[in-house]
Amino acid sequence: MAHAESDAIKFAYWVPNVSGGLVISNIEQRTNHSAEYNRKLAQIAEKAGFDYALSQIRFTAGYGADEQHESVAFSHDLLAATTTLKVIAAILPGPWNPALAAKQIATISYLTNGRVAINLVSGWFRGEFHAIGEHWLDHDERYRRSEEFIRSLRGIWTQDSFTFRGDFYRFNEYSLKPKPPHPLPEIFQGGSSRAARDMASRVSDWYFTNGNTPAEIAKQVDDIQAKAKANSHSVKVGVNAFAIVRETEDEARAVLAEVIAKANPDAVNAFGHEVKNAGKASPEGEGNWAKSSFDDLVQYNDGFRSNLIGTPRQVAERIVDLKRAGADLILLGFLHFQDEVEYFGKHVIPLVRELENAEAAASLAAE
Numbered sequence: 483m484a485h486a487e488s489d490a491i492k493f494a495y496w497v498p499n500v501s502g503g504l505v506i507s508n509i510e511q512r513t514n515h516s517a518e519y520n521r522k523l524a525q526i527a528e529k530a531g532f533d534y535a536l537s538q539i540r541f542t543a544g545y546g547a548d549e550q551h552e553s554v555a556f557s558h559d560l561l562a563a564t565t566t567l568k569v570i571a572a573i574l575p576g577p578w579n580p581a582l583a584a585k586q587i588a589t590i591s592y593l594t595n596g597r598v599a600i601n602l603v604s605g606w607f608r609g610e611f612h613a614i615g616e617h618w619l620d621h622d623e624r625y626r627r628s629e630e631f632i633r634s635l636r637g638i639w640t641q642d643s644f645t646f647r648g649d650f651y652r653f654n655e656y657s658l659k660p661k662p663p664h665p666l667p668e669i670f671q672g673g674s675s676r677a678a679r680d681m682a683s684r685v686s687d688w689y690f691t692n693g694n695t696p697a698e699i700a701k702q703v704d705d706i707q708a709k710a711k712a713n714s715h716s717v718k719v720g721v722n723a724f725a726i727v728r729e730t731e732d733e734a735r736a737v738l739a740e741v742i743a744k745a746n747p748d749a750v751n752a753f754g755h756e757v758k759n760a761g762k763a764s765p766e767g768e769g770n771w772a773k774s775s776f777d778d779l780v781q782y783n784d785g786f787r788s789n790l791i792g793t794p795r796q797v798a799e800r801i802v803d804l805k806r807a808g809a810d811l812i813l814l815g816f817l818h819f820q821d822e823v824e825y826f827g828k829h830v831i832p833l834v835r836e837l838e839n840a841e842a843a844a845s846l847a848a849e
């Protein structure tokens with residue numbers, strides 16, 4: 483029996499809308515943050531079988547991403563260049579407020595046949611907030627604000643005469659017209675700390691986490707899904723990974739070794755210093771980057787830890803291991819985006835589908 487479409491693991495790629503690529507290294511990266519490069523990449527990705535693209539929001543960067551195009555405008559441009567790909571635009575509370583975000587995303591959803599989603603990020607870089615004159619909140623306060631942001635978005639999108647009395651946001655009998663088409667834009671969130679997980683188990687459609695082993699992902703998933711169940715909430719999980727897929731494992735490992743050997747130590751250490759404002763600063767000290775080594779930080783969302791480094795078959799098998807651990811989506815970064823997204827679509831995704839089908843058939847036979 484064919485594997486049910488809805489059970490198939492989904493694939494997303496990081497939109498390189500900031501300069502410098504996805505690794506903090508002087509290794510050659512054939513990538514580019516221009517509109518032309520990104521439009522073509524989005525078209526390649528949708529043909530290759532990718533479901534989503536994720537744009538990034540940065541107002542400044544301390545680790546080499548010197549130029550950063552704004553996420554919502556850039557996402558809209560990619561939507562205009564594609565027909566099936568969904569694009570997830572990062573939104574940062576502080577610079578954005580929910581009234582603007584709700585209206586902006588409702589209009590983009592209307593213009594693009596419902597293909598826009600958002601990634602509500604909570605901020606990790608104090609220097610960025612300082613540079614743009616935004617008040618810097620403590621770690622868990624940032625998540626309290628993000629949760630109010632998400633509740634406001636949903637309220638505005640679904641209710642007429644929406645009234646909300648939060649500590650950060652207030653609405654008084656507000657009616658957004660027109661509302662976004664259904665299904666509503668999906669709401670992703672990034673972060674792995676306890677506050678991030680608790681928010682995911684209450685309000686987000688998707689929980690995005692840094693790269694990790696299947697065992698560590700399973701721990702997060704079990705925690706979130708148990709809490710979500712208690713809250714009668716449904717949430718899916720996306721896991722970050724940096725993929726290096728080559729014909730032989732030795733080749734792939736050699737590329738990883740070169741990425742790390744050519745890392746820019748000052749930029750990696752500056753990034754490592756800044757992220758202490760994130761997961762490590764959470765009361766329980768469990769969030770993103772709480773345990774990251776220098777080598778991990780060379781990919782700024784711990785993407786090497788997911789170990790999608792090897793031959794197409796090895797990588798496909800490891801993706802299925804992550805799926806067994808509870809991942810619903812794999813978010814991917816690459817060195818040479820256009821070439822490697824195409825290669826991944828040709829050589830890895832079909833193998834993942836084969837493995838998923840075999841697993842579904844085996845479990846049906848066992849029933």
Ligand SMILES: Cc1cc2nc3c(=O)[nH]c(=O)nc-3n(C[C@H](O)[C@H](O)[C@H](O)COP(=O)(O)O)c2cc1C
Binds near residue numbers: 601604761768
């Ligand atoms: C997949 C993913 C994408 C993210 N994208 C952004 C982004 O574009 N801009 C940003 O400021 N933070 C981004 N973040 C950072 C998170 O919002 C959060 O601040 C960080 O992961 C620390 O969270 P924690 O302390 O709860 O673990 C992203 C995180 C993840 C996992």
